Amino acid sequence: MVDFVQGPLISIAFIVFILGLLFQWIQFFRLTRKKEWGHPPLPREIKPEKKTAGKIVASCLTSLKGTLWKTDPVLTVVTTVFHVLLIGAPLFLLGHNILLYQSWGWSLFSLPEALSDGLTLIVLVCGAYFLGRRLLVARVRAITTLYDYVVLLIAVAPFLTGFFAYRQWFHYETVMMLHILSGNIMLITIPFTKLGHMLFFFLYRFFLGGEYGFLRGARTW
Amino acid sequence: MKRLGFSVFFIALTFILMAGSPLMAQSDMMLLDSSKGRAGKKRPPVPFPHNLHVEKGWSCKDCHHLYEKGENILDESTLEEGNKEIQCSACHGPKSRLHLERAYHGQCLGCHKKPLKDREKAPPRYCGGCHVRK
Numbered sequence: 137m138v139d140f141v142q143g144p145l146i147s148i149a150f151i152v153f154i155l156g157l158l159f160q161w162i163q164f165f166r167l168t169r170k171k172e173w174g175h176p177p178l179p180r181e182i183k184p185e186k187k188t189a190g191k192i193v194a195s196c197l198t199s200l201k202g203t204l205w206k207t208d209p210v211l212t213v214v215t216t217v218f219h220v221l222l223i224g225a226p227l228f229l230l231g232h233n234i235l236l237y238q239s240w241g242w243s244l245f246s247l248p249e250a251l252s253d254g255l256t257l258i259v260l261v262c263g264a265y266f267l268g269r270r271l272l273v274a275r276v277r278a279i280t281t282l283y284d285y286v287v288l289l290i291a292v293a294p295f296l297t298g299f300f301a302y303r304q305w306f307h308y309e310t311v312m313m314l315h316i317l318s319g320n321i322m323l324i325t326i327p328f329t330k331l332g333h334m335l336f337f338f339l340y341r342f343f344l345g346g347e348y349g350f351l352r353g354a355r356t357w
Numbered sequence: 358m359k360r361l362g363f364s365v366f367f368i369a370l371t372f373i374l375m376a377g378s379p380l381m382a383q384s385d386m387m388l389l390d391s392s393k394g395r396a397g398k399k400r401p402p403v404p405f406p407h408n409l410h411v412e413k414g415w416s417c418k419d420c421h422h423l424y425e426k427g428e429n430i431l432d433e434s435t436l437e438e439g440n441k442e443i444q445c446s447a448c449h450g451p452k453s454r455l456h457l458e459r460a461y462h463g464q465c466l467g468c469h470k471k472p473l474k475d476r477e478k479a480p481p482r483y484c485g486g487c488h489v490r491k
């Protein structure tokens with residue numbers, strides 16, 4: 137069991153993760169190939185004015201008001217920090233990079249361990265904030281199902297077990313096993329659950345954004 | 358990594374590791390002091406039971422080595438206390454690609470990461486198994 141989890145399962149998890157995302161990417165274009173409607177881009181009525189750097193920054197700040205920043209600035213900050221660290225903290229963790237070097241002969245830059253530890257704690261605090269929101273805020277609770285809690289657990293579990301493992305709390309070998317297992321589960325579930333927004337965020341953000349922005353009504357996907 | 362302290366520490370570490378030849382009575386538990394490693398990237402020192410590894414049937418040249426054309430040509434009689442030429446750091450210096458940290462990790466993990474059939478007394482497999490926090 138232990139040998140499977142820390143051996144073949146890691147390879148399987150990465151293969152499922154990559155092929156799964158590839159599959160979803162292809163599916164996205166396959167299912168939307170038949171266009172229900174379409175018309176050429178609307179002509180631009182206003183000639184785009186020449187923008188100075190200051191104006192671009194100002195317009196960016198103004199457009200922030202049309203986003204979550206206006207309705208819930210705390211959530212905006214928490215979710216941004218959470219997502220950046222979700223990718224960044226494990227990628228630049230010393231232990232991971234040493235193992236990477238052992239296996240493949242190369243590794244990434246790694247942060248000091250105390251810093252990584254702190255970043256992990258921040259991820260956990262953000263996770264606790266999401267959990268708290270789902271439990272305590274009525275309008276969020278109303279649309280929360282068990283599935284959402286499970287997805288949150290899948291995302292946070294590798295960080296929780298990693299945090300314990302670094303401190304060597306509880307039975308170390310067991311915690312490490314759970315850490316590797318939870319990481320594998322996360323990789324495998326990303327393409328097939330809500331966690332798929334790792335891929336779909338970019339598709340939605342740029343295709344829909346493009347459709348309503350630069351291309352003025354024309355669909356490119 | 359290239360700091361002076363680093364090299365001094367690893368030379369000291371090698372002294373500790375190489376102290377005594379296997380022909381003589383070994384102090385069973387050696388302390389591989391990694392606590393002065395790269396700034397911010399240090400783990401607790403590793404208590405290394407040398408005798409345990411000998412008892413498990415490993416021969417000297419399974420770990421101690423001097424490679425020439427892919428062959429371990431180390432003369433076991435040179436494995437004596439104080440022989441600077443057979444210390445790990447003699448080759449695995451701070452500037453070498455396989456510097457001491459990597460050499461130790463490679464040497465230990467090479468066996469410790471392997472799947473084992475005998476699960477009863479499994480050796481440490483993860484970082485904290487050797488770098489034990491007090």
